[in-house]
Amino acid sequence: MSQHPWIILFDIDGTLLTVDSKFNRSHLRKILDELNIDYPDMESDSFSGRTDHDIFTSFLVNHDFDESLYQEYKSLYLDYLQNVLLTQKKRVTRLPHIDEALEYFFEGDFICGLLTGNYPQAAHIKLKAADVDREFSFGAFGEFEKDRNKLPQLAIDEVQKIYDFNPDPSRFIILGDTPRDVECAKNSGMKCVAVTTGKYDREELSEHAPDLIIENLANPEKWFTEVIRS
Template sequence: MQQTPILLYDIDGTLLNVHREFILGIIERELSRYNIEKPDANTRSFAGRTDRGIFMELIGDVPNAQELLNTLMDKYAEAMARHLTREFIQLHNGAFESVEEAVSLDIPVGLCTGNVRAVAMEKVKTAGFPDTFKFGGFGEVSEDRNELPGEADREYKSLFSDRPEPGRYVIIGDTPNDIRCAKHFGAKSVAVTTGGFSEKELATHKPDLVISSLHNPKGWLKELGFKNFS
């Protein structure tokens, strides 16, 4: 009998978007507290990157960069918890339905996101998702997104007696980096066009499947070879 898949959702561009102006405002305020000049963040793309890598780039070459990085990530999470409200969030097509249907099918649901854990949880909570995401790989771990699926796997195994092979994981994201990290770990990859990349651009990176919305997870799981969800 085929084993149950384990879904790892990206957040930004996949489940939802937080308004860019809101995010940049918080980042700029936190940088200014430490007299760090904003290095033109408006022109940079943060898609598919980890918070650790983003903040390291924004900090630049300064004394005690590692200590400052950890402080800034903590302060950023605190500011998000204080100021993020539903009005700053845009949910993507099929996001709620996808997660709800997966849960109804007893499919384990986690996160694989460049956000630090506290910010990730604040975003999904504020967006209105139920307390569903119990494990994941998060952006404080590494500047390299390829490290995140392994972290999600370790967290999953720490919570459950199940010992899945990498091929049972399905990483769902909207950027080439989501596809790359899935391939690096040996997971299946579902690329969704709700972010800034087109179907053609995503297909270039050879995901297992490209979809236009998160609706009907039973359908795309069947296409991935999980026949018990047909």
């Protein structure tokens, strides 16, 4: 039996694009205030690598993690992305060489998907704001799972459903910018290429032993060859 194509899983924030954090957090605070949610620590929280589900649930620690309040917050957040972020695209920065990497993997014999902590709608809005117009085959999103380590299994399930073969985790590569990306890849038997375009530098990422660390997504044929030989 022949091996299936390599499956490339792209993270979004810090890997393909960044959203102005001060601008974003100011809107997260506005929603907290609008819903009278008592959560003073939002401005100091680290969101890197966490799922939207995890982040927004954590805001409700002083409200018994009320599900209806969570759904209200989620709805207002998605409204903000749709009605504010999309109209102020200058708040979204495309990261270096993403088109080069996307062209290489989308035009080659690969299956390209998303593995991101974003809600599906949030992911698509951010990609649209960054003028990334590629049609990813599937996505593993931080919608129903709080734990990022569970997202790779969602990706495997999606591939199996769409392509009707049994996916081999060792032929998946997660592209991400945080230690959590590395951790979820390792836990699932997938490879990880860590890129230093997010908040973590080479030294910080190397502590988590990804298969490869790169400065940006330039020369994808070179680092792809390197990681599959690792």
